[in-house]
Amino acid sequence: xxxxxxxxxxxxxxxxxxxxxxxxxxxxALIQTVDFFTPVVDDPYxxxxxxxxxxxxxxxAMGGTPKTAMNLVAFPAKDMGLEILRSILEGGIDKIKEADxxxxxxHSIEDKELKYGLSVTGFIHPNAxxxxxxxxxxxxxxxxxxxGTGIINTAIKAAMAPEDLIQEVTRIMATLNRGAAETMxxxxxxxxxxxxxxxxxxxxxxxxxxxxxxxxxxxDRVPVIRDTLFFAAMGLIPGGAHKNRDFFKKxxxxxxxxxxxxxxxxxxxxxxxxxxxxxxAVKGPALIDELRxxxxxxxxxxxxxxxxxxxxxxxx
Amino acid sequence: MKEIDARGLxxxxxxxxxxxxxxxxxxxxxxxxxxxxxxxQNVKRFLESQGFETVLENEGEDYLVIGRFKEAPMPGExxxxxxxxQAKKILVMCTADRMGSGDxxxxxxxxxxxxxxxxxxGPDLWRLVLVNNGVKLAIEGSEVLEDLKSLEQxxxxxxxxxxxxxxxxxxxxxxxxxxxxxxxxxxxxxxxDKVINL
Numbered sequence: 001x002x003x004x005x006x007x008x009x010x011x012x013x014x015x016x017x018x019x020x021x022x023x024x025x026x027x028x029a030l031i032q033t034v035d036f037f038t039p040v041v042d043d044p045y046x047x048x049x050x051x052x053x054x055x056x057x058x059x060x061a062m063g064g065t066p067k068t069a070m071n072l073v074a075f076p077a078k079d080m081g082l083e084i085l086r087s088i089l090e091g092g093i094d095k096i097k098e099a100d101x102x103x104x105x106x107h108s109i110e111d112k113e114l115k116y117g118l119s120v121t122g123f124i125h126p127n128a129x130x131x132x133x134x135x136x137x138x139x140x141x142x143x144x145x146x147x148g149t150g151i152i153n154t155a156i157k158a159a160m161a162p163e164d165l166i167q168e169v170t171r172i173m174a175t176l177n178r179g180a181a182e183t184m185x186x187x188x189x190x191x192x193x194x195x196x197x198x199x200x201x202x203x204x205x206x207x208x209x210x211x212x213x214x215x216x217x218x219x220d221r222v223p224v225i226r227d228t229l230f231f232a233a234m235g236l237i238p239g240g241a242h243k244n245r246d247f248f249k250k251x252x253x254x255x256x257x258x259x260x261x262x263x264x265x266x267x268x269x270x271x272x273x274x275x276x277x278x279x280x281a282v283k284g285p286a287l288i289d290e291l292r293x294x295x296x297x298x299x300x301x302x303x304x305x306x307x308x309x310x311x312x313x314x315x316x
Numbered sequence: 317m318k319e320i321d322a323r324g325l326x327x328x329x330x331x332x333x334x335x336x337x338x339x340x341x342x343x344x345x346x347x348x349x350x351x352x353x354x355x356x357q358n359v360k361r362f363l364e365s366q367g368f369e370t371v372l373e374n375e376g377e378d379y380l381v382i383g384r385f386k387e388a389p390m391p392g393e394x395x396x397x398x399x400x401x402q403a404k405k406i407l408v409m410c411t412a413d414r415m416g417s418g419d420x421x422x423x424x425x426x427x428x429x430x431x432x433x434x435x436x437x438g439p440d441l442w443r444l445v446l447v448n449n450g451v452k453l454a455i456e457g458s459e460v461l462e463d464l465k466s467l468e469q470x471x472x473x474x475x476x477x478x479x480x481x482x483x484x485x486x487x488x489x490x491x492x493x494x495x496x497x498x499x500x501x502x503x504x505x506x507x508x509d510k511v512i513n514l
Binding site (some may be wrong): 230239257 | 326327328331332335353354355357358359360361362363365381391468469470471473478487488492493496497499501503
């Protein structure tokens with residue numbers, strides 16, 4: 001397909017990234033993104049928070065600052081009370097406020113299945129745009145949130161997740177990537193993306209694709225939400241994880257010690273996952289310190305980028 | 317053989333239906349019929365977590381998982397697979413970073429020696445669980461870090477108590493093993509053939 005474009009498109013569909021970027025002037029570019037989905041948790045307020053945090057995340061992943069947002073709502077008004085919609089929107093608004101973003105409009109339709117999300121516009125300097133494609137040899141990879149939300153959400157659907165775990169995973173998904181994005185601005189970051197539907201290994205493969213680099217993931221260092229491995233071993237794995245494995249497995253090489261259950265977790269699709277940041281390994285520990293000082297307590301160095309002639313993702 | 321038809325159900329329903337069937341009766345063998353490969357993989361994982369060995373088959377549009385309880389007699393193929401799991405499952409539980417009570421310097425030396433000798437258990441060594449002061453063996457600067465890493469590379473699963481790491485503010489200093497919770501530890505103790513408490 002041929003997409004309409006012009007010379008001010010910095011990031012468009014020809015090199016799909018987390019969001020589109022359009023140059024307005026020499027020192028200003030717009031970041032635009034839209035994201036919405038069906039509920040992942042039962043609590044409508046929490047769902048609103050999660051959907052908004054997820055939509056805002058794409059701007060953070062590009063290194064930008066979100067400025068304006070618009071609501072996107074599909075609501076089954078015949079089957080659901082409007083107080084549910086009100087709670088969802090309140091959850092969204094609270095996250096929008098927390099991000100210092102303004103809500104300037106929106107659109108709603110009636111639909112059989114409830115959906116909510118945001119269209120978000122952000123600002124960035126045209127020279128400061130961070131894409132997912134720019135891994136460099138000698139980089140380390142930093143992940144800012146634990147993974148496992150897809151599996152825990154499946155356990156919630158199976159009514160097997162205890163209440164405190166539901167609260168914990170809700171808190172993780174509703175956490176803005178703002179703190180991580182602001183912290184990384186002080187560092188010379190080479191590439192960044194956010195972890196969502198393709199799972200950690202899918203998004204890592206995307207970063208690696210075309211780089212010529214050998215990416216090594218230390219699977220034992222990846223922060224994983226508690227009980228995720230337990231539920232994965234029980235087969236409470238979302239269909240998306242299996243799809244991710246089928247789609248990306250040719251690019252991934254597992255060492256013998258990485259058990260199947262952990263592989264499943266690494267392919268688990270995430271909702272409102274953390275940022276995955278690539279920067280010079282020498283600066284890695286300092287970034288981790290600052291992230292942890294900013295209360296991003298799960299931030300961990302999970303891998304390295306090497307140049308040895310092979311473009312492959314090794315999971316050790 | 318107990319047959320379960322979970323066609324037309326989305327994840328995680330086929331796993332839950334299989335689980336309910338196993339809770340009702342403890343069959344030696346089950347055949348679960350689903351209509352998509354993701355559910356087939358999930359049911360396979362569930363049955364394996366419950367001590368079954370599984371074979372996957374396709375029948376027309378259907379995906380089958382056939383599970384046989386491991387302790388039950390198994391003919392042919394399944395018996396060959398059994399061999400791999402014939403190693404005893406020994407779980408070693410370290411609740412301290414030193415061995416025994418009395419002299420602490422001696423105790424630390426003994427613990428280093430013990431960790432370095434653990435590999436003599438061969439494939440029977442199945443889990444190493446580090447709790448309380450034991451988690452200090454797995455952190456940056458530990459004298460046995462390299463030994464633990466090499467045991468892990470050989471396939472030993474090292475479970476490090478997350479609550480303990482957190483308590484000692486050592487979460488980020490952990491360099492080997494998997495941060496774990498009490499449920500994992502209790503499950504591992506239950507599955508183990510032998511638990512050695514240090």
